[in-house]
Structures are given as C-alpha cells and as structure tokens.
Amino acid sequence: MMNDVDNLSPEEAKEALASVVNMESAGWRRAVPDRWFGAVVAVLIASLFALYALEDPYPYIVFPILGLATFIAIAREKSGAYGQDFPSSKTNVWAIIFFAAVMLVVFFGSIYIRRAFDAAWVSLVAGLLVGLMVFLASEGERRAYLIKTGQGESN
C-alpha cells in the first residue's frame, strides 16, 4: 500500500479497503461476547427480580446489583477488547429502549401483583421470564456479531 495521499490509484485504494475489511473483521471477532457472559448476566438480573418473592427483599437486592457491576467490570478488563457500549444505529437504540421498557413493566408489575395478592410465585416467574429474555437477547447479539465476522451461518 502506498502512502501518497494526493495521488492514490484505484488499485491502491482497493488494497487499502481490503486491509480495512480484514482489520474490522478482526475487531468484530474480538467483540463477540462469550456465551457464559450472557448466561451469568441473565442469572444475576433474574435473581434481582426473584428476590422480591421474599417478604423483605431490600437487605439483599444490593448483592445482585453489586455482583452485576463487578462481574461486567472484571469480564471487560480480562477480555482484552470489547464492543461499543452504545449502539450507533437508530434501530438498535429503539430495541434497547423497548427492551428496557418491557423489563420495567415486568419489574413493577410483578412487585404490584406479588403485594396485592400475596403471590410470591409471581416474582419467581418474573425472574425466570426476565432471565430468559436477557439470555436470548445476549444470544441474539452474539449471533449479530458472528454474522459481521462472517461466521454467523455456521454457528
């Protein structure tokens, strides 16, 4: 590849673009989250919801919250590289807003029903449901990353 910015031939530009595609693919491969990462995050978030099955969950809810923050921080530091925190496409931003809204509805809805009808099982079902949603979302993200690296169809 030449380094003459003012006089670049189409062939040299194609060569530069090929190197860009190769390195971006390498970046996407590094950004693919591990399956266990999504699973652990799902379990911690599910436990936060399920704790409301207890009569007095408030002394305990700090544990899954702290656990989640600590786990994400350690996993990132050990990964060597990780994907972007905030998606740049509008579709992905709306998907995150929708997902967060559903989580909030399930969270406050389950707390209301649990208290109104003294039904502890509602919090456990909400935890299970949210855990499943988070895991499936993380699997969806994993698949999207794999497609971008060109490995999506085989996984």
Added chain:
Amino acid sequence: MTKSQLNSVIHAPNRLKICAFLTPLQEAEFQVLRDELGVSDSVLSKHLKQLEAAGYVAFRKGAVSGRQRMWAGLTKSGRKAFSGHVEELTRIAGVLDTRPTT
C-alpha cells in the same frame, strides 16, 4: 491517479489498520492491538501517539491481576475521520461500501 481528500494521519497502513480494528470496539488493550497488527511495541506506540496527537485515539490505564494495562479506543472525532477516509477510499476505488455497520 486521482487528487483525493484522504486523511494523511489515518492513511499510513498501520494507522489505517489500528483505526479499522478499533471501529467495532469500545476499547482494546495495547497487547491485543500489537498482536493483531503484528508489530513491535515501539512501532505501535509511535502510531498510537500520532493518532492521539490528532485527537483520534484516547487512552485509559487499567489493572488486571495487579498488572498495569493500557487500553486504546477511537474518539468521536476519530470515528468521524476514519469514516470519511474510508468513504474517500471507496470513491477512489469505485466500489460500493459493503462493510457491516457498527
């Protein structure tokens, strides 16, 4: 030959590779970047410093198991400059940009 609007800071092969690798990422560790590029520590440092001087790359220091590690990530202006550079390369090459979006 075509008179172009390419970014002279990004255009150098290793700096182009650094920017391309960092595009899908929030941050990457120095050692990971070095291994992906296949260059020495000093060569990588030199290119990262040039990108940092242009405001395209930002650094963060972190510790893993008590060892100091340096992380690098593209800044907002770095992403914009790289995107513009690739658009110009695409125009010169006369091909469609089919890369996945971030």
